[in-house]
Amino acid sequence: MAHFKPELLEKLIEVRGTSGDEGAIKDFILNYVNENKANWKSEVEVHHGEGFQDAIVLIFGKPRTAIFAHTDTIGFTVGYNNNLIKIGGPRTIDGMKLVGSDSQGEIETELMVIEDDEGNTTLKYVFDREIDRGTNLSFKPDFNLTDQHVQTPYLDNRLGVLNALTVCEDLENGAVVFSTYEEHGGGSVGFLGRFLYDNYKVRQALISDITWVTDGVQHDGGVAISMRDKAIPRRSFLNKIIALAKENKIKYQLEVESAGGSDGSMLQMTDLPFDWCFIGAPEDNVHSPTEKVYISDIEAMIELYKVLMKEI
């Protein structure tokens, strides 16, 4: 029953890919699929390239449900005068290590957070040369694994990607989507959903992403099934999922939040009749370089996805 593959997770986290710049992580996933698909239970059809931007869609058998796992990460863009502009919503901690590359080569730099008298914050990088305008920087990988938990930047959402790739191993009927742009306003879920709906009549989606440890959702409490965040999934779809989790004795916890969004809320805004539900392990230190998730929750997440992809 041990599904969790920390070595693959570590490799996924080493590949850079801020929103809009997912070319390298797309190539990594494509390569992984090609090297491993021979060992998967069912044949897979791989869709990517023209008309898919940097996203990938895997089709197994006759899909009724799609897993959406976003491949992009939060980070920063280099602006004018050593300023940094956020990509998505990274936490900003003075001295944070950031990496990237530009026309002059590899970069390892530090974030400087400058606060003025009125509490306004400016973000700058500290480096011995000017970095090319528009260069994307992301958290420096720093992978820490114990028997109990994993702690590293970008569990959100390379853990969601790992979950999706793990489910592929014995998936018979289903779609697996590696989406882009989730951290920064979205933009790929619409055409990916339309591809699934037009070609396979798929209109059920599970959002393989990572959520927050809160008053109601705890480490080691099981995978979180989100009953709502800022957006509200359809109650009848939610009820089916909760019933299956219960019936299959998977350790889960119910999340009810007022804020936060995902590929699910993006799907909701499309011209498509998708039902969706966010299901993921909870993490601490969200959107920081020290995101932390319990391994027991990762195992419960993978188990629930395996059940749901069969049953709904």
Place this chain on the structure above:
Amino acid sequence: MAHFKPELLEKLIEVRGTSGDEGAIKDFILNYVNENKANWKSEVEVHHGEGFQDAIVLIFGKPRTAIFAHTDTIGFTVGYNNNLIKIGGPRTIDGMKLVGSDSQGEIETELMVIEDDEGNTTLKYVFDREIDRGTNLSFKPDFNLTDQHVQTPYLDNRLGVLNALTVCEDLENGAVVFSTYEEHGGGSVGFLGRFLYDNYKVRQALISDITWVTDGVQHDGGVAISMRDKAIPRRSFLNKIIALAKENKIKYQLEVESAGGSDGSMLQMTDLPFDWCFIGAPEDNVHSPTEKVYISDIEAMIELYKVLMKEI
């Protein structure tokens, strides 16, 4: 000329249906359509179920224009520690009566509004037991009718639904859409609009919903034709509607607002070339349990819809 059916309105208001949880109100409307369609002037084609979520589309003859009436209501979701999270934008008044049901049965509870020293507000329910996480609560029905007005929760938008069902009685060509999710970010108007556009080339929409009494829009002033709220309908479509209202001597008033949205603004955001206009009676005490609308304005609303569905 008396079109207004208070008995049907009262029944519509008794059926619960917060955004995302519109199964019961869908069933009620479907049932009403099936029981009454034999008395309607024209044949109706009813679309619902797979691919429609909890929405319904009625097609009469060769439709050129669609009425959109949203069936969902505002309310609250039960969170952690007796907290309540808003669905849409309900007003919150200490002591408000809320109803719902969970695994242990029917619930009638009260809203408690707690304000801290910094003016932050927390919403809680007061009940003798814990309510299941994720349970939806809505205003307790309280229907009050006089010769002059009707006052009850959820005139927004069960009155818009009543208007649509009344127009069905002698509609020859047109579409009537019962949409979902309007109060909480939208999400059904896109696929419903696409269904109408792809199958019937419909690209005109009238938004059957309830607006606000303001400086410029008064009780008993007639049905409000909204020239804009946050969104701006196309001027040429607006001009046609205003000309027809004038020509047909229907009592109307022109609304010009800077804020507020509707299924109209949602249609505007789709990938569809829909013209739309919000047309509805004005109400006082918006989004509270004491919403109030004048009957003369309801009559003007129904009359104008009957004219427009014939003429545009």
Place this chain on the structure above:
Amino acid sequence: MAHFKPELLEKLIEVRGTSGDEGAIKDFILNYVNENKANWKSEVEVHHGEGFQDAIVLIFGKPRTAIFAHTDTIGFTVGYNNNLIKIGGPRTIDGMKLVGSDSQGEIETELMVIEDDEGNTTLKYVFDREIDRGTNLSFKPDFNLTDQHVQTPYLDNRLGVLNALTVCEDLENGAVVFSTYEEHGGGSVGFLGRFLYDNYKVRQALISDITWVTDGVQHDGGVAISMRDKAIPRRSFLNKIIALAKENKIKYQLEVESAGGSDGSMLQMTDLPFDWCFIGAPEDNVHSPTEKVYISDIEAMIELYKVLMKEI
């Protein structure tokens, strides 16, 4: 190499067209196309009317890329009690001259900005009669040309329209889209993009619009290629464009902003896999009646568009 046509720009600026009310500017552009297309290098197919609202699409040869130029402007709607409500985000300067027309004829009025003790601002018009509710007002044209620059209201975006019309002259393969509603929440780019994608497989867009003079983008610095604003274009598309600008020795500057949107961000939100990039001359006094752009930057903008429409 002198491409800039100030006479045509002046005429474009005289035609009113706030968001949602683009009928007159659509007619002007259609008329211009019909009168000039005989002199253009290639045949053009003109799409407009039913299903296009007040937008226009021109198709030349086999298009791979579309230019999007929005035709609408910012302005104000007349509300109740002499109040004005913004259309888009106009700057509001006490005494600004505004023009429009209503049932009683032509209007030339002035903006009055009233600030109360708490810093709240009310906008009113000063006129010797009441203006019809819902009337749209816009900045009074005031065209100023020197050898160095042009200064007038509505360079944003009549200059983007001028650029698009100029590129038409020797365009062999490409689409040119005159969109609507850009200044006020968008709403036409979705169906226009779908038309291009479904009929011509076009999924590359250049946003012909005007940007801001800032710390990093200066007058006479060349055309700005925007690496991001609030939205982030796909890096691989951006890299192609920058490489072509460099290769063709066109004077350009790279923009990196945290805020601002365009038809590009709207395209990003559709259900279509469009790559897009905002490319435009920078202006001072944005969204005021004294917008100012350098002619050298206009020339660079036209040159870059001509190259890109051939090469990407």
